[in-house]
Amino acid sequence: MRSWDLVLFSLQSLIRYRFRSAMVLLAIGLGVAAVVVLTALGDGARRYVMDEFSFLGKDILAVLPGRNETTGGLPPVTGVAARDITLDEAYLLKQRLPAVLDVAPMVVGSAEVSYQDRAREVLVLGSTGSLLDIRQLSLAQGRNFTASDIRDSSEECLIGETLRDELFGASAKVIGENLRIADYRCHVIGVLAGRGDAMGTDLSDAVLIPVAAAQRIFNTQGLFRLVVRLAPGLSVERSTALILAAMTQFHQGEEDVTVVSPDAMLSSFDQVLGVMTLGVGLIASVSLLVAGVLVMNIALISVGQRTDEIGLLKALGASTAQVAKIFLLESVISSFIGAALGLLLALIILILATQILPGLTLRPPLWAPLVAVGIAIAAGLVFAWLPVKKATALAPIQALQKG
Amino acid sequence: MIELDKVCKTFYLGDQSVHALDSVSLHINQGEYISVMGPSGSGKSTLLNMLGLLDQIDSGRYCLDTVDTTTLSEPERAATRSEKIGFVFQAYHLIPRLSARENIELPMMLVGVPPKERRHLAEQAMTRLGIADRADHLPRQLSGGQRQRVALARAIVRRPKLLLADEPTGNLDSRSGAEVIDLIEELNSEGITLLVVTHDPQLGSRAHRKITMVDGRIASDSSGE
Numbered sequence: 049m050r051s052w053d054l055v056l057f058s059l060q061s062l063i064r065y066r067f068r069s070a071m072v073l074l075a076i077g078l079g080v081a082a083v084v085v086l087t088a089l090g091d092g093a094r095r096y097v098m099d100e101f102s103f104l105g106k107d108i109l110a111v112l113p114g115r116n117e118t119t120g121g122l123p124p125v126t127g128v129a130a131r132d133i134t135l136d137e138a139y140l141l142k143q144r145l146p147a148v149l150d151v152a153p154m155v156v157g158s159a160e161v162s163y164q165d166r167a168r169e170v171l172v173l174g175s176t177g178s179l180l181d182i183r184q185l186s187l188a189q190g191r192n193f194t195a196s197d198i199r200d201s202s203e204e205c206l207i208g209e210t211l212r213d214e215l216f217g218a219s220a221k222v223i224g225e226n227l228r229i230a231d232y233r234c235h236v237i238g239v240l241a242g243r244g245d246a247m248g249t250d251l252s253d254a255v256l257i258p259v260a261a262a263q264r265i266f267n268t269q270g271l272f273r274l275v276v277r278l279a280p281g282l283s284v285e286r287s288t289a290l291i292l293a294a295m296t297q298f299h300q301g302e303e304d305v306t307v308v309s310p311d312a313m314l315s316s317f318d319q320v321l322g323v324m325t326l327g328v329g330l331i332a333s334v335s336l337l338v339a340g341v342l343v344m345n346i347a348l349i350s351v352g353q354r355t356d357e358i359g360l361l362k363a364l365g366a367s368t369a370q371v372a373k374i375f376l377l378e379s380v381i382s383s384f385i386g387a388a389l390g391l392l393l394a395l396i397i398l399i400l401a402t403q404i405l406p407g408l409t410l411r412p413p414l415w416a417p418l419v420a421v422g423i424a425i426a427a428g429l430v431f432a433w434l435p436v437k438k439a440t441a442l443a444p445i446q447a448l449q450k451g
Numbered sequence: 452m453i454e455l456d457k458v459c460k461t462f463y464l465g466d467q468s469v470h471a472l473d474s475v476s477l478h479i480n481q482g483e484y485i486s487v488m489g490p491s492g493s494g495k496s497t498l499l500n501m502l503g504l505l506d507q508i509d510s511g512r513y514c515l516d517t518v519d520t521t522t523l524s525e526p527e528r529a530a531t532r533s534e535k536i537g538f539v540f541q542a543y544h545l546i547p548r549l550s551a552r553e554n555i556e557l558p559m560m561l562v563g564v565p566p567k568e569r570r571h572l573a574e575q576a577m578t579r580l581g582i583a584d585r586a587d588h589l590p591r592q593l594s595g596g597q598r599q600r601v602a603l604a605r606a607i608v609r610r611p612k613l614l615l616a617d618e619p620t621g622n623l624d625s626r627s628g629a630e631v632i633d634l635i636e637e638l639n640s641e642g643i644t645l646l647v648v649t650h651d652p653q654l655g656s657r658a659h660r661k662i663t664m665v666d667g668r669i670a671s672d673s674s675g676e
């Protein structure tokens with residue numbers, strides 16, 4: 049039989065048994081689309097998180113009070129609260145450790161910020177001028193904090209662009225204006241550009257004040273965390289160990305802080321999210337297998353209905369192998385078309401989703417469409433094989449009389 | 452051309468066995484016209500199916516053109532069906548989704564005859580059988596007589612040596628039945644070997660050689676007369 053005739057014969061039966069073909073295409077198409085869309089979502093989420101964190105350079109560490117915050121271990125059984133990290137300790141770290149190039153202490157809270165008759169509840173971040181360098185934040189207007197003393201509490205503040213627009217509206221003059229944060233007064237010395245850094249916090253609607261002032265407003269001695277920039281030369285592991293040793297010494301031998309390198313954080317995120325994508329892909333592949341079972345049922349019914357056709361083809365001179373080829377090809381062609389439609393559907397869904405969620409790049413990992421199409425065709429083949437084998441095993445006349 | 456030697460075929464239904472062919476021996480020459488008659492269940496269809504290689508015999512020997520068919524592999528049996536044997540069934544057995552022309556082209560398509568040649572041969576067969584104007588009709592759009600002519604065209608389009616017809620007029624009114632028989636006899640007069648199973652004694656008596664079957668055996672064979 050000529051290949052082209054073989055293809056035409058299969059296509060013809062797909063076209064002329066419309067309902068059955070539609071069911072197969074639907075099952076395979078939805079299965080393939082599910083695999084591609086779900087893995088694209090998983091991978092998009094992974095990439096989103098990675099992008100959000102990647103602003104942190106390789107030479108940045110965070111020092112957090114308490115042990116093992118990121119590994120999610122249980123708090124110490126003794127119930128003793130972790131000791132605070134203080135401003136003095138931050139100062140000493142920078143002074144004593146050559147490995148530490150710069151330190152930005154952070155205190156975080158929220159408070160009402162008011163200007164004349166306008167007020168707004170915003171994020172208040174206490175830190176020093178170092179923060180802008182370490183986090184590579186830039187200014188749209190004005191200048192950074194200039195005080196060299198980490199304990200400085202001069203009455204200055206930096207605000208985000210959203211906050212500026214909310215408080216000052218169209219008014220051009222912002223620099224030098226007086227704000228009130230709870231009962232602390234300060235004047236605006238600069239405006240942060242853009243959204244600021246991410247890490248879940250949007251600095252465009254926040255106010256940045258000297259860390260000592262923030263401690264007073266929120267009445268706390270402890271710091272939320274230290275952001276440390278490492279001096280070049282030493283490895284991250286070595287520096288981490290040195291910082292941990294120093295902090296332990298400050299805390300009378302108690303190792304009660306955690307030093308996190310964003311690099312480690314990133315790679316564990318990457319791992320977790322990668323596994324998640326794979327898991328989602330597996331789940332979706334199961335749905336594709338379910339689609340395969342559906343195809344098998346349809347194949348069973350159709351081969352059952354067409355057993356007489358198999359008998360006839362044999363009576364007209366087709367061998368068992370030839371008949372099997374015809375029916376398997378038909379199944380592969382329908383799986384293939386179904387898979388192609390599924391990919392198209394996935395593409396449409398992803399384009400629509402990208403419009404709804406502009407922040408997310410929804411691109412499936414390369415293996416997803418390949419695996420999906422592969423499984424679809426394999427399922428089509430395997431599940432068509434059984435009924436075809438059964439029907440072709442009959443003597444031609446038996447098959448012919450079944451119809 | 453055909454040599455059957457003590458051919459047996461037994462069917463088992465549960466614990467009952469039916470000797471559909473009970474040690475049948477038969478010699479048929481090229482170009483013979485044979486009618487097979489006999490009561491229902493006497494093994495007429497089984498005989499034709501065995502001759503047409505549509506099923507396998509249990510024991511005995513069946514030689515077609517001096518080839519012992521029991522030694523053939525499945526693909527070889529298929530090839531023999533394709534090259535030497537045409538079959539016409541009572542129930543037509545046309546593929547419902549294919550047009551008359553496509554049904555007729557099917558045996559040629561299976562062996563890879565190029566489309567142009569296929570089409571030409573199908574046209575020829577249809578013209579000869581008087582259904583050229585029905586080429587693009589689906590089977591359900593055709594009358595019984597027309598369907599059987601499509602089936603006949605399909606059976607002869609590969610120019611087989613042997614034409615087996617199992618009650619070809621069983622579903623037809625007497626007029627279209629007679630027309631189909633006329634066509635078949637015309638083919639025989641051109642040299643094709645013809646076996647027709649029929650219930651109609653009048654049709655049966657038109658054959659040159661009349662075989663009667665009873666209980667899986669040949670009860671009478673007019674060639675011996």
Ligand SMILES: Nc1ncnc2c1ncn2[C@@H]1O[C@H](COP(=O)(O)OP(=O)(O)O)[C@@H](O)[C@H]1O
Nearest residue numbers: 462463469471490491492493494495496497498
């Ligand atoms: N596939 C089959 N399975 C079981 N019994 C069968 C089968 N085919 C034929 N038979 C039996 O074999 C006998 C001969 O059948 P058949 O050749 O069809 O007779 P006829 O064509 O003369 O009416 C019958 O008793 C029939 O019931």
Ligand SMILES: [Mg+2]
Nearest residue numbers: 495496497617
């Ligand atoms: Mg019969």
